[in-house]
Amino acid sequence: xxxxxxxxxxxxxxxxxxxxxxxxxxxxxxxxxxxxxxWYEEHQSAVYRYVxxxxxxxxxxxxxxxxxxxxxxxxxxxxxANRASPRTWLLRIARNAVTDHLRSxxxxxSLHVSLDRIPDLVADVPTHEERVIKQERIQRLLNGSQTLRxxxxxxxxxxxxxxxxxxxxxxxxxxxxxxxxxxxxxxLKRLKASVEEMASEHIEDR
Amino acid sequence: MTDRHDExxxxxxxxxALHDELLSIQYEERPSFGxxxxxxxxxxxxxxxxxxxxGMRRHLAAAVLAAVLVGGASVPxxxxxxxxxxxxxxxxxxxxxxxxxxxxxxAYAAPAPEGNAPVAEAPEAEAVEExxxxxxxxxxxxxxxxxxxxxxxxxxxxxxxxLLQSAYPRHLQRRGVGGIVxxxxxxxxxxxxxxxxxxxxxxxxxxxRVATNIAPRFMFEPALEDGEPVGxxxxxxxxxxxxxxxxxxxxxxxxxxxxxxIVPQIEWWQMRxxxxxxxxxxxxxxxxSEVPAREEGLAMLTEAFLDPAIxxxxxxxxxxxxxxxxxxxxPLAWRGVVGEALEASIASGGENAAxxxxxxxxxxxxxxxxxARALFEGGLQSAVADADAGVDVSxxxxxxxxxxxxxxxxxxxLSSQGVGRVFAEAFSEVECRQASxxxxxxxxxxxxxxxxxxxxxxxAELAGIFQRGFEETDHGxxxxxxxxxxxxxxxxxxxxxxxGANTDLLMALVDADRWDDVLRGARRFVHVSGGHPNxxxxxxxxxxxxxRSAEAxxxxxxxxxxxxxxxxxxxxxxxxxxxxxxxxxxxxVASDERRSWEAEFWAEKDRRPNTEVNERWVEHLxxxxxxxxxxxxxxxxxxxxxxxxxxxxxxxxxxxGSGRLAExxxxxxxxxxxxxxxxxxxxxxxxxxGRAYVDDLGKIFSxx
Numbered sequence: 001x002x003x004x005x006x007x008x009x010x011x012x013x014x015x016x017x018x019x020x021x022x023x024x025x026x027x028x029x030x031x032x033x034x035x036x037x038x039w040y041e042e043h044q045s046a047v048y049r050y051v052x053x054x055x056x057x058x059x060x061x062x063x064x065x066x067x068x069x070x071x072x073x074x075x076x077x078x079x080x081a082n083r084a085s086p087r088t089w090l091l092r093i094a095r096n097a098v099t100d101h102l103r104s105x106x107x108x109x110s111l112h113v114s115l116d117r118i119p120d121l122v123a124d125v126p127t128h129e130e131r132v133i134k135q136e137r138i139q140r141l142l143n144g145s146q147t148l149r150x151x152x153x154x155x156x157x158x159x160x161x162x163x164x165x166x167x168x169x170x171x172x173x174x175x176x177x178x179x180x181x182x183x184x185x186x187x188l189k190r191l192k193a194s195v196e197e198m199a200s201e202h203i204e205d206r
Numbered sequence: 207m208t209d210r211h212d213e214x215x216x217x218x219x220x221x222x223a224l225h226d227e228l229l230s231i232q233y234e235e236r237p238s239f240g241x242x243x244x245x246x247x248x249x250x251x252x253x254x255x256x257x258x259x260x261g262m263r264r265h266l267a268a269a270v271l272a273a274v275l276v277g278g279a280s281v282p283x284x285x286x287x288x289x290x291x292x293x294x295x296x297x298x299x300x301x302x303x304x305x306x307x308x309x310x311x312x313a314y315a316a317p318a319p320e321g322n323a324p325v326a327e328a329p330e331a332e333a334v335e336e337x338x339x340x341x342x343x344x345x346x347x348x349x350x351x352x353x354x355x356x357x358x359x360x361x362x363x364x365x366x367x368x369l370l371q372s373a374y375p376r377h378l379q380r381r382g383v384g385g386i387v388x389x390x391x392x393x394x395x396x397x398x399x400x401x402x403x404x405x406x407x408x409x410x411x412x413x414x415r416v417a418t419n420i421a422p423r424f425m426f427e428p429a430l431e432d433g434e435p436v437g438x439x440x441x442x443x444x445x446x447x448x449x450x451x452x453x454x455x456x457x458x459x460x461x462x463x464x465x466x467x468i469v470p471q472i473e474w475w476q477m478r479x480x481x482x483x484x485x486x487x488x489x490x491x492x493x494x495s496e497v498p499a500r501e502e503g504l505a506m507l508t509e510a511f512l513d514p515a516i517x518x519x520x521x522x523x524x525x526x527x528x529x530x531x532x533x534x535x536x537p538l539a540w541r542g543v544v545g546e547a548l549e550a551s552i553a554s555g556g557e558n559a560a561x562x563x564x565x566x567x568x569x570x571x572x573x574x575x576x577x578a579r580a581l582f583e584g585g586l587q588s589a590v591a592d593a594d595a596g597v598d599v600s601x602x603x604x605x606x607x608x609x610x611x612x613x614x615x616x617x618x619x620l621s622s623q624g625v626g627r628v629f630a631e632a633f634s635e636v637e638c639r640q641a642s643x644x645x646x647x648x649x650x651x652x653x654x655x656x657x658x659x660x661x662x663x664x665x666a667e668l669a670g671i672f673q674r675g676f677e678e679t680d681h682g683x684x685x686x687x688x689x690x691x692x693x694x695x696x697x698x699x700x701x702x703x704x705x706g707a708n709t710d711l712l713m714a715l716v717d718a719d720r721w722d723d724v725l726r727g728a729r730r731f732v733h734v735s736g737g738h739p740n741x742x743x744x745x746x747x748x749x750x751x752x753x754r755s756a757e758a759x760x761x762x763x764x765x766x767x768x769x770x771x772x773x774x775x776x777x778x779x780x781x782x783x784x785x786x787x788x789x790x791x792x793x794x795v796a797s798d799e800r801r802s803w804e805a806e807f808w809a810e811k812d813r814r815p816n817t818e819v820n821e822r823w824v825e826h827l828x829x830x831x832x833x834x835x836x837x838x839x840x841x842x843x844x845x846x847x848x849x850x851x852x853x854x855x856x857x858x859x860x861x862x863g864s865g866r867l868a869e870x871x872x873x874x875x876x877x878x879x880x881x882x883x884x885x886x887x888x889x890x891x892x893x894x895x896g897r898a899y900v901d902d903l904g905k906i907f908s909x910x
Contacts, residue, residue, distance in 0.1 A: 065243065151806060159228075
């Protein structure tokens with residue numbers, strides 16, 4: 001990315017808060033049904049991060065996340081606590097929404113989803129150079145994860161997007177903790193191979 | 207949440223670095239995004255219609271149903287279409303204007319809605335309306351003015367029909383078993399269907415299951431309410447209609463192998479006791495009983511040579527008997543020398559069954575099939591004469607002679623089975639401008655290339671052309687089949703555990719859809735052979751086709767565990783079902799990792815995870831088993847099509863006199879899939895048009 005473009009993008013994001021700051025005002029003015037408000041407060045971030053891990057831009061992640069909660073709200077009366085926890089339910093809706101989004105890109109012919117605008121994913125890096133290097137690296141990781149099979153993408157998004165731990169992933173996928181460790185291990189291995197392969201292709205292209 | 211967990215510490219160093227990098231990604235949301243979205247949600251909730259009076263719900267249901275079904279009005283009538291979505295709707299349902307369609311009242315009483323889901327009312331549910339509780343929130347303003355509703359629209363009804371059609375079990379079609387299943391399906395605001403449930407059963411469990419399994423794969427444009435996409439329940443019927451032509455005329459094969467006079471009562475080799483996978487004898491016992499008989503046969507062969515030194519120079523005897531040169535010999539020269547030595551020995555009175563078996567095999571490999579067959583038959587006569595003279599003849603050698611004879615006849619049966627020609631006059635009654643460049647009607651027989659061109663340019667016309675113009679060429683396929691079955695039966699009588707004879711005999715029954723016989727024969731084969739994998743695979747296939755997948759699964763698993771890695775890899779191969787990126791991974795992984803990869807793959811595909819058996823995996827093994835036993839491998843064009851799409855409804859084989867045969871595999875819809883084969887070869891290659899078509903199908907359909 002050219003420096004100019006990078007800087008102008010950064011200027012629009014001066015208001016980006018840093019981790020640890022309180023970002024959200026308590027919403028008391030407009031009611032949401034039952035526990036939905038509490039669920040939103042508790043899981044909105046995990047859903048957003050899950051989505052952001054898999055889509056190209058922050059704007060798309062916002063659109064998809066909005067869709068997820070709208071969908072959840074409309075189906076709220078159908079939610080069955082015996083079948084899934086609220087987080088599991090929301091993340092399942094998110095998974096379907098991401099799949100739909102990627103499918104619609106495919107239908108429109110945009111087969112390749114390039115993660116080329118990722119300033120929102122790099123924070124806490126003191127210098128501009130380091131930031132650029134880190135951006136490139138993260139871009140490569142996320143592009144690499146796009147080439148993995150769906151099950152790998154799913155587990156990586158849950159772990160490194162939503163930030164769930166093994167037990168939480170196990171509960172979400174209804175598998176054992178051990179199976180989570182094995183699948184994550186394999187997914188990381190494949191991601192590593194994919195990133196390396198892309199890097200070597202990049203060098204060959206030059 | 208992004209702290210390192212204890213379990214992550216177990217990662218190896220290189221992956222740990224990657225893990226840390228991934229954890230270091232910081233997801234910064236736009237600060238105003240969360241509050242904005244929350245406000246939107248609150249607004250949505252405040253204006254969301256949550257409960258409607260029943261009259262309104264009925265109208266919505268009517269519109270939704272009408273729309274789904276109207277989509278079908280323009281579907282062209284499909285050839286051999288034994289499934290379609292019915293274009294029917296109850297008269298009182300047409301409350302919201304939709305395109306005009308024929309109105310026919312469904313002939314059933316819909317059951318009351320289940321659960322608390324937003325259920326569309328059934329057509330005759332007038333009485334239910336009065337007994338329903340009052341709406342929870344009667345004051346919601348938009349209940350007074352009906353919203354403008356655009357019902358969901360099914361995308362690509364042909365695809366939906368094809369999906370259903372491919373899952374309609376063929377044995378039910380053949381038996382004429384059909385029915386109507388009424389389904390209820392939730393289509394969400396993005397057009398994705400949820401789980402389907404049976405509103406009214408067809409009376410046939412299997413058909414209900416097929417319909418509920420397939421319906422969630424239909425595609426829809428979502429319903430629109432005042433221009434906004436919304437989720438809606440829809441109800442619609444699926445008709446499974448057995449094709450009358452198919453019921454009358456099962457095409458494969460033309461002759462029932464068990465009805466031939468040459469095959470007497472075959473009950474003796476059937477067994478009714480089920481196979482218990484856990485009780486199978488250990489692997490090393492397979493073929494153990496064969497050893498003495500085999501040694502006896504090898505001794506017979508050694509005795510036959512005038513000059514025993516030939517066995518030392520070109521042997522061992524096993525190699526000579528199998529006609530396969532030992533390492534280090536050039537095959538053609540080796541067969542020449544050994545053949546001459548055998549011929550000389552036989553001519554000088556050393557005529558014994560083992561020598562004739564060995565020489566027959568050499569001749570068969572040299573392409574001299576007639577001579578080979580005469581030698582096998584001569585060997586059998588010699589064995590009979592020896593037995594009459596009180597000389598012991600190895601039953602294994604006798605079984606091998608019968609089997610080799612059957613293999614020669616089998617080749618001729620397979621190459622002539624169902625082969626015919628098409629009269630060019632058959633083209634005169636059809637109009638297809640796209641194909642006019644392929645030539646006029648003419649006279650005589652149509653060339654195979656012309657038929658292939660018509661198939662892809664004007665697929666709807668091909669059925670008519672075959673119906674009017676196909677004439678089976680009599681190559682005596684019934685006689686060949688009879689001879690083959692007789693030889694196989696004799697081989698099994700001589701040596702009950704004979705693998706090739708049992709497998710080929712059961713495969714002939716598979717092709718005749720005699721699944722009960724296949725099952726009993728396979729049980730016996732497993733029993734006498736000490737659990738041979740082929741017997742387990744054939745029993746598994748039969749059980750799957752008899753809708754007993756739960757019993758088939760342990761047999762398939764036992765078979766895979768009892769065969770060598772290479773063969774197990776072949777039978778488990780899922781490469782045809784993967785998209786490009788998955789295939790890349792699949793090809794890379796080692797054999798052991800491949801198993802767990804496949805297990806995950808099938809677990810994801812399991813559409814009924816609440817059942818113990820994964821029906822799709824069992825179906826897949828049935829297909830790979832067939833491909834492997836019929837085509838010799840799961841790799842190649844014909845196995846690929848078989849594994850991806852299952853067996854065709856019918857196969858027409860057309861010859862044009864050049865020794866080149868064209869096969870037309872009919873799947874009921876769309877063009878047939880076309881192959882070319884040479885009549886002397888079992889290999890089938892897709893025509894270029896067939897290849898392109900199969901690749902296109904792969905892009906359109908999700909596998910299986």
